[in-house]
Amino acid sequence: MTAATSIEPVPVAAPPGRWPAFNDVRVITRRNIKRILRTPQLVVSASLQPVLFVVMFRYIFGGVIHPAGMSYADYLLPGIFVESMLFGATTAVALATDLRSGIVDRFRSLPIARSAVLIGRTLADATRNVIAVAVLVAAGTLVGFRFNNGAIAALGALALVMAIGFVFCWVSATIGLTVKDPETAQITGLLATIPLIFASSAFVPPGSMPGWLQAFANNQPVSVVVNAVRALTQGGPVFHWFWLSAAWCAGILLVFVPLAVRRYRQV
Amino acid sequence: MRTDSGPGGEPGIEVHGLRKRFGTTTALDNVDLVVETGQVLALLGPNGAGKTTLVRILATLLSADAGTARVAGFDVVGQAGRVRAAIGLTGQFAAIDDLLSGRENLEMVGELSHLPHREALRRARELLEQFELVDAGDRQTRTYSGGMRRRLDLAACLIARPPVVVLDEPTTGLDPASRFGLWQVIDNLAGAGTTVLLTTQYLEEADRLARRIAVIDRGRIVAEGSPDELKRQLGGEVVELAADDDRTLDAAATALEPLSAGQLHVDRQSRRATIPAPDGPSTLMAALCRLDAAGVRVDDIGLRRPSLDDVFLHLTRRDSALAEPAGGTR
Numbered sequence: 001m002t003a004a005t006s007i008e009p010v011p012v013a014a015p016p017g018r019w020p021a022f023n024d025v026r027v028i029t030r031r032n033i034k035r036i037l038r039t040p041q042l043v044v045s046a047s048l049q050p051v052l053f054v055v056m057f058r059y060i061f062g063g064v065i066h067p068a069g070m071s072y073a074d075y076l077l078p079g080i081f082v083e084s085m086l087f088g089a090t091t092a093v094a095l096a097t098d099l100r101s102g103i104v105d106r107f108r109s110l111p112i113a114r115s116a117v118l119i120g121r122t123l124a125d126a127t128r129n130v131i132a133v134a135v136l137v138a139a140g141t142l143v144g145f146r147f148n149n150g151a152i153a154a155l156g157a158l159a160l161v162m163a164i165g166f167v168f169c170w171v172s173a174t175i176g177l178t179v180k181d182p183e184t185a186q187i188t189g190l191l192a193t194i195p196l197i198f199a200s201s202a203f204v205p206p207g208s209m210p211g212w213l214q215a216f217a218n219n220q221p222v223s224v225v226v227n228a229v230r231a232l233t234q235g236g237p238v239f240h241w242f243w244l245s246a247a248w249c250a251g252i253l254l255v256f257v258p259l260a261v262r263r264y265r266q267v
Numbered sequence: 268m269r270t271d272s273g274p275g276g277e278p279g280i281e282v283h284g285l286r287k288r289f290g291t292t293t294a295l296d297n298v299d300l301v302v303e304t305g306q307v308l309a310l311l312g313p314n315g316a317g318k319t320t321l322v323r324i325l326a327t328l329l330s331a332d333a334g335t336a337r338v339a340g341f342d343v344v345g346q347a348g349r350v351r352a353a354i355g356l357t358g359q360f361a362a363i364d365d366l367l368s369g370r371e372n373l374e375m376v377g378e379l380s381h382l383p384h385r386e387a388l389r390r391a392r393e394l395l396e397q398f399e400l401v402d403a404g405d406r407q408t409r410t411y412s413g414g415m416r417r418r419l420d421l422a423a424c425l426i427a428r429p430p431v432v433v434l435d436e437p438t439t440g441l442d443p444a445s446r447f448g449l450w451q452v453i454d455n456l457a458g459a460g461t462t463v464l465l466t467t468q469y470l471e472e473a474d475r476l477a478r479r480i481a482v483i484d485r486g487r488i489v490a491e492g493s494p495d496e497l498k499r500q501l502g503g504e505v506v507e508l509a510a511d512d513d514r515t516l517d518a519a520a521t522a523l524e525p526l527s528a529g530q531l532h533v534d535r536q537s538r539r540a541t542i543p544a545p546d547g548p549s550t551l552m553a554a555l556c557r558l559d560a561a562g563v564r565v566d567d568i569g570l571r572r573p574s575l576d577d578v579f580l581h582l583t584r585r586d587s588a589l590a591e592p593a594g595g596t597r
Binding site: 020023024027028031034035038039101102103105106107108109110111112 | 326327328348349351352354356358360361362363364365366367371375376378379380381407423
C-alpha cells in the first residue's frame, strides 16, 4: 500500500512532554471540577448533611454528653469535620457513573497514564471538600465551636481534615471500581463508613462503650484523626496523634492506591 | 514531523489466532483478520457474534487469551501506549461527557491525546464545523439528540487524526438522515487514507461503505471478501417470492422446497422466500408451474441477484426453522 502512504494522515500529536502524566491529571481534574460545579444541587446537599449533624448532635445529644475538659461543641466539631470527609467521599458514585456512561472506555483508549484518571478524580473530589469544610467552620462557630489553640494549629487541623478527605477518596474509588454501579456504590460506601464514624471518638468519648468496642474505637483511623484534629483545635498531645494520623493516611494510601489502580486496569 | 504509523508496509490492523473466552462462552475462536492501510473493512455479524470483543481487544481495553493483534504495526499488549496513540475508537454507546459542552468534550480529548493546547482548540473548532455541531457546540451534551451525540463521539475519536479508526456499530439506533451523515464521514475518512474497521449488523451498510467484508458468527470469521465475491459464493441468481400472508408463504415454501436443493430461505418478517436459480428463467418457470399446481397465489415473484442478506443468512445458518423475528437483519 505504498501508494497510499502519501495521503496517509499524519498525526499532529506532539511528542509527550516531560510531564505528560501531569498534563493528563490536570485535564481530568479540570473536567471533574467542571462536573462538580455543574451539579450544584449535589454540592449543596453534601454540605448540608454535616450541618444537620452539627445541629442534631449539639442540641439533641449535647445535653447528656459531657466530655472532660471542653464544651461539647468543641468536642463535636472535630468529629463532624472528619465525618463529613467520609460521608462526602462520593468518588465511588462518580467513578461508577463514569463507568456506566462509557467515558472511562474513552479515557482508557487514549494514550494517557492509567493512574491519571483516578488521581484527577480524587483531586477534584478533595477540592470539593473545601466547600464542606468552610460551611462547617461557619456552622460550628454559630453553635459555639472555637479554635482554641492558635491560628497555625487551626490551619494544621483543617489541612489534616483535607488530607483524610483525599485519602478516603481512594478507598471510595476502590469501592466504586469494584461494584461498578452508582446505586450499589452509594450504599456500599455508607456501609463501610458508618461503623468507622460511629464506633469512634467522633461524637462521644469511647469510655462509655463496652470493652471490646473501645479497643476498636480507640485505635481505628477515624478516632486517631479526630483526636489529632481535636488536639490541634483545643490543645493536647498534638504530636502523638498527628504522627499516628500521618501513619494511617500513608498506610491507607499504600494499600488503596495500588488496589484502585489495579481495579481500574481490570474494568 | 513524526508519524505514528508502523514501520513501512505493515497493515493498519493485523490479527492472528485471536481467542477470548468469558467463562464458558467463547467470544472469539481463532480469529485471523487483516485490514490493509487505507482500507475500509466491515465486520458483519449478528448480536453476540464477537464484534465488540474484537474491537475492545484492538483498542487495548481487553486482553486476549491467545493470539496476537497489531494496530498500525504496534502490538496491542507490548506496545499498548503506541496503539492508543494510533487508534481512534467509537464504541456502541457515545462515550462523551454529558455535563460538558460539545466543544469542551473535544478539547478535553484533544489535550488527552497530547495535542498542543492551541492545536486542540483549533481541531475542536474544525470538527464542530465538519460535523455540523457549531450551533450546539457550547451546550451541554445532555441536551443533544442521539444523532448529535454519535457525531460528537466520532469527532472526538478523530481529533488527533489517528491513522487507524475503529467504529463499533456507529449507526445502530440512528435515524436514516443521521445514518447517511455518518456514512459520508466514513467515506471521507477512507478518502483521506485512514484505515477503518467498522462493525455493523446492517448488510446494506457494509455493502455501501466497505470494499472488503468479513462475516463473523459465534466468534469465527466465516467468510471474507469483497461484496461481489461474497455474493458469488451463493452461486448466482435466486427466485424470490413475496406472499400476502403467512399461510400463503408456508404453502409456497412447501411447493418450492423440492426445487431448492436444500437452500430454501424463508423470511417471515418480510414474508419472502428464496431458492437458488441455477438455470435462471427455467428455474423461475418451474417454480411458477409448481405454485400453479399447488394453487398458491403469491403477491410477487421474480429472478434477482443474491443480496448480501442471502449471503449472510446462508453463512450464519439462520435457516427458516431458526429464523427469529429480529434475527440479525434490520
